[in-house]
Amino acid sequence: MLFKHKTTDGLKVNLALPGHFLIPLVAAMTFLAALMIAGAYAGQNLAHRWSNGAASIVILQIPPKNIINSPENSISDTSTIVSDNSNKLASLNQIIELLSSSKELASFHKLSDQEINQLLTPWLHEDINHFALSIPAIIELHLKQNTIISEKLKNSLLHINPDIIIEQSNFWSQRLNILANSLQSCAFLALFIVTFIAAIVIAIATRTGLIQCKQTIEILHNLGASDHYISVRFARRNAFLAFIGGWIGSIFSIPLLLFLTYLTLPFSSNPNWEIIYQGWFSFLTLLPFNLLILFLILPLCNYFIGWISTTLIVYYWLRHLT
Amino acid sequence: MIQLDNVNLYYEQSSPILSNVSLYIPQGSFCWLTGSSGVGKSTLLRMFHLEIKPNQGHIQLLDTDILKSRRSTLCNLKQRISIIYQDFKLIPNLTIYDNIALPLRLQNMDETIINRWTNRILQWMNLQNKTRLHPKTLSGGEQQRIAIARAIINRPDILLADEPTNALDEEQVLRLMDLFYDLNDLGCTIIIATHNDNLIRQFPAPKLKLEKGQIKVDDAIQT
Numbered sequence A: 001m002l003f004k005h006k007t008t009d010g011l012k013v014n015l016a017l018p019g020h021f022l023i024p025l026v027a028a029m030t031f032l033a034a035l036m037i038a039g040a041y042a043g044q045n046l047a048h049r050w051s052n053g054a055a056s057i058v059i060l061q062i063p064p065k066n067i068i069n070s071p072e073n074s075i076s077d078t079s080t081i082v083s084d085n086s087n088k089l090a091s092l093n094q095i096i097e098l099l100s101s102s103k104e105l106a107s108f109h110k111l112s113d114q115e116i117n118q119l120l121t122p123w124l125h126e127d128i129n130h131f132a133l134s135i136p137a138i139i140e141l142h143l144k145q146n147t148i149i150s151e152k153l154k155n156s157l158l159h160i161n162p163d164i165i166i167e168q169s170n171f172w173s174q175r176l177n178i179l180a181n182s183l184q185s186c187a188f189l190a191l192f193i194v195t196f197i198a199a200i201v202i203a204i205a206t207r208t209g210l211i212q213c214k215q216t217i218e219i220l221h222n223l224g225a226s227d228h229y230i231s232v233r234f235a236r237r238n239a240f241l242a243f244i245g246g247w248i249g250s251i252f253s254i255p256l257l258l259f260l261t262y263l264t265l266p267f268s269s270n271p272n273w274e275i276i277y278q279g280w281f282s283f284l285t286l287l288p289f290n291l292l293i294l295f296l297i298l299p300l301c302n303y304f305i306g307w308i309s310t311t312l313i314v315y316y317w318l319r320h321l322t
Numbered sequence B: 001m002i003q004l005d006n007v008n009l010y011y012e013q014s015s016p017i018l019s020n021v022s023l024y025i026p027q028g029s030f031c032w033l034t035g036s037s038g039v040g041k042s043t044l045l046r047m048f049h050l051e052i053k054p055n056q057g058h059i060q061l062l063d064t065d066i067l068k069s070r071r072s073t074l075c076n077l078k079q080r081i082s083i084i085y086q087d088f089k090l091i092p093n094l095t096i097y098d099n100i101a102l103p104l105r106l107q108n109m110d111e112t113i114i115n116r117w118t119n120r121i122l123q124w125m126n127l128q129n130k131t132r133l134h135p136k137t138l139s140g141g142e143q144q145r146i147a148i149a150r151a152i153i154n155r156p157d158i159l160l161a162d163e164p165t166n167a168l169d170e171e172q173v174l175r176l177m178d179l180f181y182d183l184n185d186l187g188c189t190i191i192i193a194t195h196n197d198n199l200i201r202q203f204p205a206p207k208l209k210l211e212k213g214q215i216k217v218d219d220a221i222q223t
């Protein structure tokens, strides 16, 4: 239990733990932590974007079914390719049926003749309907996560039409995704290190303060003050200083973070990023809300880091005192 | 009660203070602790006050085995055992009032009760006009009286006094001994370390004589 009038026990924690040392230090640490968190957040966003974007798209090219592949026609001349319209339609329907029932896909889209026409006209220089060779049907698959298409689905598709071409051009996207993920891990690691250093600094400051108050602590201890009582007296002070330092660090990090957001928004998955050029207010509406909440939480985290590291060092010190 | 079983107590690089001592002091006893200077009286009292542990053997205080008890238990036990230090050990940056009220505040007592008890004891000690002063500004005798007040304010079960009359005049010594007897009547065990043979003759009680690492119990003086 603590005194109602905290100054009447003779422990001068305000002098033993001076604010002018801890507050700027914690503020600097918080500033760094805010940057790390922003970095981790940006990394996460990029990874998310890449895993939802190009990386998860698979293109299926379904050539019209060749007569050559039908066992009953195996005697026919191999050099002639005869397209069978009804056959083509049947295999396409089968494929669409299979894709509709697959759980791997977020969605799929079969390109219409018009879309294919638009895509190919620049190369073919004529309408595909007038083109001599038959054009394959094209289906765009959107996979659910950043996975590659499963062997099972691949085999099922090939079973329907062995000539199907499955094109998952996600090599670079996957690389980028790994890069984004590792950037994020680095940011978290750096955050952990900053937190650890902050805790160590607080612990060292506490130890110095304890040594300064040693005589009074010994007397209080001999009058029956518990370890808990003494640790709370120190922890309160340090947690308060860390909280103030946390606020200062958070506030100082905001301008820099706004600037970084401004720079990185075009790379994000936010479809409205272009409005950042329409003025400050439109820019502010695009700010990631989670991040702002996080900065409000930072001083609270500091409070707890201050409290816990102080308590641990006081308990440790007291046990070695007597 | 205080019970020692085969206790060894020594500081590194100095002759032993207790070697293999067994002793039983029942609750409510009143005794003197004597011995030549440097023999270890203060050290023994500090061991009774749980500040130092014996190097060997067992010690029980108020039915608690102190070597087997947890820190929190010992902390509660400390609130029932008071000590008057030879060098007073007052907290310099606290007023006299706050120094005396400290044990009660550490027990989280109600501030009105603290106020009543502290003022009463200040009056008894004849220090009621100096409540807002700090220990440094007081004479040795006044500081000693504050140390005594702080030790008795929470009505301990054991009171250990290390030369408590050193800085007091004749009249104050008489009043203080009266106070100790009153406390003893209430069931408090009292052990007073002193060099003062006159005092022992004046207030006869069993005598614990610390000598060459042994405690001799000398009852003769009581007759």
Ligand SMILES: Nc1ncnc2c1ncn2[C@@H]1O[C@H](COP(=O)(O)OP(=O)(O)OP(=O)(O)O)[C@@H](O)[C@H]1O
Pocket (backbone or CB within 6 Å): B011, B012, B014, B035, B036, B037, B038, B039, B040, B041, B042, B043, B044, B086
């Ligand atoms: N913290 C310590 N570390 C090492 N040795 C100590 C310590 N405190 C006391 N001593 C030694 O222990 C011995 C006993 O000291 P103590 O103060 O208990 O004697 P005392 O009987 O109270 O003496 P006095 O009558 O002069 O007060 C002394 O030789 C002293 O030097």
Ligand SMILES: [Mg+2]
Pocket (backbone or CB within 6 Å): B041, B042, B043, B086, B162
């Ligand atoms: Mg002594």
